[in-house]
Amino acid sequence: GAGVSQSPRYKVAKRGQDVALRCDPISGHVSLFWYQQALGQGPEFLTYFQNEAQLDKSGLPSDRFFAERPEGSVSTLKIQRTQQEDSAVYLCASSLGGGGKTTQYFGPGTRLTVL
Amino acid sequence: SQELEQSPQSLIVQEGKNLTINCTSSKTLYGLYWYKQKYGEGLIFLMMLQKGGEEKSHEKITAKLDEKKQQRSLHITASQPSHAGIYLCGADAGGATNKLIFGTGTLLAVQP
Numbered sequence: 001g002a003g004v005s006q007s008p009r010y011k012v013a014k015r016g017q018d019v020a021l022r023c024d025p026i027s028g029h030v031s032l033f034w035y036q037q038a039l040g041q042g043p044e045f046l047t048y049f050q051n052e053a054q055l056d057k058s059g060l061p062s063d064r065f066f067a068e069r070p071e072g073s074v075s076t077l078k079i080q081r082t083q084q085e086d087s088a089v090y091l092c093a094s095s096l097g098g099g100g101k102t103t104q105y106f107g108p109g110t111r112l113t114v115l
Numbered sequence: 116s117q118e119l120e121q122s123p124q125s126l127i128v129q130e131g132k133n134l135t136i137n138c139t140s141s142k143t144l145y146g147l148y149w150y151k152q153k154y155g156e157g158l159i160f161l162m163m164l165q166k167g168g169e170e171k172s173h174e175k176i177t178a179k180l181d182e183k184k185q186q187r188s189l190h191i192t193a194s195q196p197s198h199a200g201i202y203l204c205g206a207d208a209g210g211a212t213n214k215l216i217f218g219t220g221t222l223l224a225v226q227p
Contacts (some may be wrong), residue, residue: 004157024218033214033215035215042201042203042205042217044217045215045216053213054191097213101213103150103163104148104160105160106150106157106158
């Protein structure tokens with residue numbers, strides 16, 4: 001596709017529910033990032049994939065958060081037993097290079113609201 | 116604590132006026148990435164600088180990077196209503212990941 005796409009765009013979950021957020025990166029992009037953006041804040045890094053390998057998951061806030069990219073393309077961010085503090089916009093970004101300083105292109109985000 | 120301090124938090128300018136947004140860091144970060152965000156949308160890439168002392172311009176927007184002083188800036192000349200939005204500065208945390216550290220954003224409104 002022309003850009004990074006994410007689905008769903010909006011998700012409302014009841015506390016305790018599991019959610020899955022999908023990211024389709026730009027075709028051919030090696031690197032894929034997930035960021036979390038709280039209201040009024042800048043995005044904060046969650047995790048990084050180079051192809052199918054998850055090389056950095058230091059930003060995941062708890063073991064309820066899990067991300068995968070099994071075939072090195074589409075990625076899914078899963079949040080188990082959602083809590084109200086998980087409410088945020090989840091942004092996915094992809095870049096052409098692997099580990100180098102290349103531009104990260106962002107998707108529109110998924111706005112998660114946990115009631 | 117915020118690793119990348121961005122100021123001002125919000126800015127209202129008259130159309131045609133110039134403005135500057137600044138980002139400073141107390142720790143060593145690398146490069147400079149400017150993004151623009153509209154409410155409910157993702158980040159739109161504006162510019163990337165990789166070298167300390169580098170300056171880059173595109174249309175009426177100029178970005179500057181002083182890596183020694185850990186100062187980063189975005190300057191808009193003769194602002195227009197189309198410049199309105201949230202501007203986010205980012206910098207590379209270092210290491211192999213290329214993960215970005217972002218400022219808290221500057222909300223810019225341009226009055227016609």
